[in-house]
Amino acid sequence: DIVMTQSPDSLAVSLGERATINCKSSQSVFYSSNNKNYLAWYQQKPGQPPKLLIDWASTRESGVPDRFSGSGSGTDFALTISSLQAEDVAVYYCQQYYTTPCSFGQGTKLEIK
Amino acid sequence: QVQLQESGPGLVKPSETLSLTCTVSGYSISSGYYWGWIRQPPGKGLEWIGSLSHSGSTYYNPSLKSRVTILVDTSKNQFSLKVSSMTAADTAVYFCASATDLYSSPSHWGQGTLVTVSS
Numbered sequence: 519d520i521v522m523t524q525s526p527d528s529l530a531v532s533l534g535e536r537a538t539i540n541c542k543s544s545q546s547v548f549y550s551s552n553n554k555n556y557l558a559w560y561q562q563k564p565g566q567p568p569k570l571l572i573d574w575a576s577t578r579e580s581g582v583p584d585r586f587s588g589s590g591s592g593t594d595f596a597l598t599i600s601s602l603q604a605e606d607v608a609v610y611y612c613q614q615y616y617t618t619p620c621s622f623g624q625g626t627k628l629e630i631k
Numbered sequence: 632q633v634q635l636q637e638s639g640p641g642l643v644k645p646s647e648t649l650s651l652t653c654t655v656s657g658y659s660i661s662s663g664y665y666w667g668w669i670r671q672p673p674g675k676g677l678e679w680i681g682s683l684s685h686s687g688s689t690y691y692n693p694s695l696k697s698r699v700t701i702l703v704d705t706s707k708n709q710f711s712l713k714v715s716s717m718t719a720a721d722t723a724v725y726f727c728a729s730a731t732d733l734y735s736s737p738s739h740w741g742q743g744t745l746v747t748v749s750s
Contacts, residue, residue: 566742570736570738579738592654619679619693620679
């Protein structure tokens with residue numbers, strides 16, 4: 519099984535500042551046949567289901583603000599929020615769907631400093 | 632717009648079998664997509680339980696495979712989850728979700744239902 523490890527576990531950033539969350543997979547999630555990384559990022563607020571923000575490592579879902587961006591390839595990925603807003607306080611998860619069982623990182627709790 | 636809604640008991644006794652149903656609206660299960668279950672213990676991370684194709688093929692997490700069954704009822708546009716031999720470790724919020732393919736990220740989720748295992 520592929521193990522997903524996020525860092526840090528928690529992060530406090532000032533409003534308007536940049537926040538970066540890292541995700542590392544225990545093996546590559548890049549499929550060379552279609553040149554895609556099978557990696558997604560989710561945002562989860564208390565009492566809500568996870569919301570898909572980014573899939574294929576860097577493709578923003580419709581309606582997701584452009585301050586959210588995903589980067590990386592192979593085993594190392596990052597989610598960046600360019601200018602933190604109050605409504606971005608949440609737990610963020612990365613997920614690989616390269617193989618079954620798909621697996622999630624342990625989550626990163628993002629707070630306002 | 633695909634919408635999913637979980638239903639089932641909030642409390643299950645140890646050793647009993649959990650049965651949950653996910654009702655889908657806005658899309659016909661038999662038309663396509665993959666339909667699955669994911670759970671989240673209180674205050675913890677997410678664990679994929681398994682998925683079902685629109686044609687009925689099933690895929691389970693090996694860690695739970697011996698205790699899990701996912702079935703589809705196309706006449707009611709529902710799919711279900713059964714987990715046998717429940718223990719306190721199975722206490723979690725159970726989400727149903729859909730994805731366009733087995734190897735794609737779930738994009739639509741139900742609100743989740745908390746299942747507590749206790750005598």
